[in-house]
Amino acid sequence: xxxxxxxxxxxxxxxxxxxxxxxxxxxxxxxxxxxxxxxxxxxxxxxxxxxxxxxxxxxxxxxxxxxxxxxxxxxxxxxxxxxxxxxxxxxxxxxxxxxxxxxxxxxxxxxxxxxxxxxxxxxxxxxxxxxxxxxxxxxxxxxxxxxxxxxxxxxxxxxxxxxxxxxxxxxxxxxxxxxxxxxxxxxxxxxxxxxxxxxxxxxxxxxxxxxxxxxxxxxxxxxxxxxxxxxxxxxxxxxxxxxxxxxxxxxxxxxxxxxxxx
Amino acid sequence: xxxxxxxxxxxxxxxxxxxxxxxxxxxxxxxxxxxxxxxxxxxxxxxxxxxxxxxxxxxxxxxxxxxxxxxxxxxxxxxxxxxxxxxxxxxxxxxxxxxxxxxxxxxxxxxxxxxxxxxxxxxxxxxxxxxxxxxxxxxxxxxxxxxxxxxxxxxxxxxxxxxxxxxxxxxxxxxxxxxxxxxxxxxxxxxxxxxxxxxxxxxxxxxxxxxxxxxxxxxxxxxxxxxxxxxxxxxxxxxxxxxxxxxxxxxxxxxxxxxxxxxxxxxxxxxxxxxxxxxxxxxxxxxxxxxxxxxxxxxxxxxxxxxxxxxxxxxxxxxxxxxxxxxxxxxxxxxxxxxxxxxxxxxxxxxxxxxxxxxxxxxxxxxxxxxxxxxxxxxxxxxxxxxxxxxxxxxxxxxxxxxxxxxxxxxxxxxxxxxxxxxxxxxxxxxxxxxxxxxxxxxxxxxxxxxxxxxxxxxxxxxxxxxxxxxxxxxxxxxxxxxxxxxxxxxxxxxxxxxxxxxxxxxxxxxxxxxxxxxxxxxxxxxxxxxxxxxxxxxxxxxxxxxxxxxxxxxxxxxxxxxxxxxxxxxxxxxxxxxxxxxxxxxxxxxxxxxxxxx
Numbered sequence: 028x029x030x031x032x033x034x035x036x037x038x039x040x041x042x043x044x045x046x047x048x049x050x051x052x053x054x055x056x057x058x059x060x061x062x063x064x065x066x067x068x069x070x071x072x073x074x075x076x077x078x079x080x081x082x083x084x085x086x087x088x089x090x091x092x093x094x095x096x097x098x099x100x101x102x103x104x105x106x107x108x109x110x111x112x113x114x115x116x117x118x119x120x121x122x123x124x125x126x127x128x129x130x131x132x133x134x135x136x137x138x139x140x141x142x143x144x145x146x147x148x149x150x151x152x153x154x155x156x157x158x159x160x161x162x163x164x165x166x167x168x169x170x171x172x173x174x175x176x177x178x179x180x181x182x183x184x185x186x187x188x189x190x191x192x193x194x195x196x197x198x199x200x201x202x203x204x205x206x207x208x209x210x211x212x213x214x215x216x217x218x219x220x221x222x223x224x225x226x227x228x229x230x231x232x233x234x235x236x237x238x239x240x241x242x243x244x245x246x247x248x249x250x251x252x253x254x255x256x257x258x259x260x261x262x263x264x265x266x267x268x269x270x271x272x273x274x275x276x277x278x279x280x281x282x283x284x285x286x287x288x289x
Numbered sequence: 290x291x292x293x294x295x296x297x298x299x300x301x302x303x304x305x306x307x308x309x310x311x312x313x314x315x316x317x318x319x320x321x322x323x324x325x326x327x328x329x330x331x332x333x334x335x336x337x338x339x340x341x342x343x344x345x346x347x348x349x350x351x352x353x354x355x356x357x358x359x360x361x362x363x364x365x366x367x368x369x370x371x372x373x374x375x376x377x378x379x380x381x382x383x384x385x386x387x388x389x390x391x392x393x394x395x396x397x398x399x400x401x402x403x404x405x406x407x408x409x410x411x412x413x414x415x416x417x418x419x420x421x422x423x424x425x426x427x428x429x430x431x432x433x434x435x436x437x438x439x440x441x442x443x444x445x446x447x448x449x450x451x452x453x454x455x456x457x458x459x460x461x462x463x464x465x466x467x468x469x470x471x472x473x474x475x476x477x478x479x480x481x482x483x484x485x486x487x488x489x490x491x492x493x494x495x496x497x498x499x500x501x502x503x504x505x506x507x508x509x510x511x512x513x514x515x516x517x518x519x520x521x522x523x524x525x526x527x528x529x530x531x532x533x534x535x536x537x538x539x540x541x542x543x544x545x546x547x548x549x550x551x552x553x554x555x556x557x558x559x560x561x562x563x564x565x566x567x568x569x570x571x572x573x574x575x576x577x578x579x580x581x582x583x584x585x586x587x588x589x590x591x592x593x594x595x596x597x598x599x600x601x602x603x604x605x606x607x608x609x610x611x612x613x614x615x616x617x618x619x620x621x622x623x624x625x626x627x628x629x630x631x632x633x634x635x636x637x638x639x640x641x642x643x644x645x646x647x648x649x650x651x652x653x654x655x656x657x658x659x660x661x662x663x664x665x666x667x668x669x670x671x672x673x674x675x676x677x678x679x680x681x682x683x684x685x686x687x688x689x690x691x692x693x694x695x696x697x698x699x700x701x702x703x704x705x706x707x708x709x710x711x712x713x714x715x716x717x718x719x720x721x722x723x724x725x726x727x728x729x730x731x732x733x734x735x736x737x738x739x740x741x742x743x744x745x746x747x748x749x750x751x752x753x754x755x756x757x758x759x760x761x762x763x764x765x766x767x768x769x770x771x772x773x774x775x776x777x778x779x780x781x782x783x784x785x786x787x788x789x790x791x792x793x794x795x796x797x798x799x800x801x802x803x804x805x806x807x808x809x810x811x812x813x814x815x816x817x818x819x820x821x822x823x824x825x826x827x828x829x830x831x832x833x834x835x836x837x838x839x840x841x842x843x844x845x846x847x848x849x850x851x852x853x854x855x856x857x858x859x860x861x862x863x864x865x866x867x868x869x870x871x872x873x874x875x876x877x878x879x880x881x882x883x884x885x886x887x888x
Binding site for chain 2: 082084085089093098112127128129133137161162166172184225227229231235237239242243
């Protein structure tokens with residue numbers, strides 16, 4: 028006696044529909060026993076249905092991440108409840124919270140220890156761009172300054188619903204990848220990210236030449252670009268701006284002028 | 290389990306602050322009494338500091354050195370201070386755990402380049418806070434046993450809390466920045482720096498010549514061995530590193546542990562991995578802008594943090610809070626205490642190996658309370674609900690009924706259930722009882738507050754010792770437990786959560802109608818010159834906010850006395866001698882939140 032509903036074959040067909048090969052069809056009569064699909068679809072399906080996150084919390088967002096994993100929101104519906112403390116066993120790093128300069132070498136090291144294919148989610152405003160603490164002297168304005176990020180989730184902190192939406196976006200991204208073009212199957216694919224060092228301030232080995240060129244030029248760089256309000260100086264460090272910044276400022280001024288005129 | 294509960298609620302009476310200050314003046318005629326806004330303090334010369342502290346401890350009865358911090362008066366714009374005085378002032382707040390009452394405040398003026406004696410021989414709890422002052426202000430404490438950087442790393446250039454130290458993204462001293470308001474000619478901060486990052490390097494610095502500084506960490510060097518001289522067996526102790534990425538450290542916290550076999554023989558906490566510069570940013574913000582930042586301190590219970598800050602600013606401004614708002618504050622703060630204690634119980638059990646199940650039970654009830662928070666403030670965790678002189682919004686329709694359901698039906702049962710499941714559990718008992726013992730005197734001398742000292746039999750609770758809000762109107766006990774071990778620290782949280790349920794029940798029943806916000810509110814205002822220290826009994830201990838106003842729209846000094854941080858003073862003394870597996874539980878039972886530890 029089967030407990031399956033009467034339209035079980037149809038339901039099953041609906042479920043597997045999206046994984047079937049688009050053009051190769053199975054002869055009549057083998058329909059319920061044989062499925063033809065592509066390696067990519069099968070592989071991506073299995074990867075995204077058991078994507079194990081790294082058990083890794085930085086700050087406030089980690090609390091919401093734990094809440095997402097617990098009974099009310101139940102991350103195991105996505106096959107993601109197995110949070111692994113070891114980077115070797117995990118596929119996804121959820122950078123949940125403010126990344127500080129003191130912490131960044133550890134994060135990059137953990138990222139390097141993860142096996143490919145690996146993904147990174149920047150959860151919350153801080154991990155995305157520094158958030159409310161962006162100007163802080165010990166705060167890294169976004170983890171993407173150091174490791175590549177796949178999905179950004181806004182919010183401070185993002186609600187569990189927002190995190191789950193981000194995870195679904197992550198799944199969508201996985202679904203679009205192909206083993207034939209994926210970076211991690213290429214010879215030069217999986218590059219290690221150089222671990223930043225804690226010097227007088229944190230520095231990225233990749234930028235050593237740039238830093239040296241600036242520090243050796245004899246000018247104190249970016250040390251004190253602001254004007255003092257009391258002395259009526261130039262606000263906002265407008266002296267040493269890049270071209271992009273100047274263009275943005277011009278645009279903003281136009282917008283403001285248009286607003287005033289309209 | 291009621292046989293081990295000893296509810297004790299009385300304190301001897303409020304500390305006579307003026308009389309205590311007079312004692313110091315009697316011993317040290319040079320000490321100068323100063324009045325700054327709502328606070329009266331004594332100005333003591335650096336070479337007389339130790340004597341003053343000894344008088345306070347031995348004659349004045351101030352056994353708890355609550356807070357040490359520093360103010361850099363370089364760019365002070367108020368009128369109350371002489372312009373040519375010493376640049377720094379180190380501030381000491383002291384209390385009496387036996388008597389309760391207000392604080393005794395000492396200021397020690399120090400000029401740049403001068404040093405002052407360490408308070409650690411008198412109050413060992415000064416340890417971490419003096420290291421913080423050294424790290425952020427560069428003041429040297431002579432004789433400190435371990436004066437290293439604590440929140441930043443060795444080799445960092447400069448002392449960032451000094452008023453003349455500016456970061457790479459620095460724009461102006463005061464918000465709102467003129468680039469954003471009103472002209473909106475903003476630019477991405479990244480574009481202003483050649484390398485697109487929030488970093489600055491000294492001139493003539495060459496990254497190729499840089500070498501990682503080798504620093505003396507008491508644990509990592511100096512190998513010690515207890516039985517290495519044995520005749521037939523030579524053993525050697527090893528250093529084990531826990532963290533900063535470790536599932537049991539409750540965040541990004543690092544412990545460097547030296548173990549002999551399984552036994553911990555030395556432990557050194559290392560923090561700063563979540564140091565996100567609250568105080569530096571806070572001194573640029575307007576007063577109100579800091580309110581949402583306080584949410585992110587102890588991010589498990591934002592409502593209590595709001596209250597601590599609001600209390601300090603209200604003291605400074607002399608604001609009265611309407612009665613309804615006071616009740617709402619009590620309700621919110623006690624609900625968040627329940628959230629915190631449930632969470633901490635769940636995670637103590639996590640550390641004991643009961644992986645996830647108790648935590649899942651605890652989080653279930655937390656979600657009920659977070660729904661209440663969300664409907665009243667708009668956010669689950671970062672509520673930003675309190676305002677100076679009241680609260681932000683009134684309750685939505687039906688809120689009180691839902692809250693009544695939670696505190697009458699759900700929470701008592703949930704707490705009973707946790708009690709049934711856990712308190713008699715054999716593993717909780719064998720791994721908790723007698724582990725992590727430290728006597729009440731030691732804990733107080735290490736400046737530990739909150740459930741930690743109440744689990745050592747000290748009935749010190751600011752809600753009773755220096756009542757704020759309307760806590761004097763409710764009938765509740767301050768539970769204490771006698772053993773001062775991990776089990777008691779677990780159980781005291783359960784008992785406190787029950788008391789909080791009682792308070793919320795009474796507050797909901799007596800909730801009056803009326804205004805919820807005194808004064809005219811407003812975004813920018815200028816509290817009068819002076820300084821204030823507001824403290825609340827946060828779920829983790831005494832949460833204090835030390836504020837200095839120079840009469841401008843931004844706080845001149847904004848310091849947080851974080852209970853998690855200062856309770857970590859006790860971590861090493863509590864852990865040494867126990868097994869390394871116990872170190873995890875002992876840390877869990879202190880109940881730290883890294884947002885508050887590192888700020």
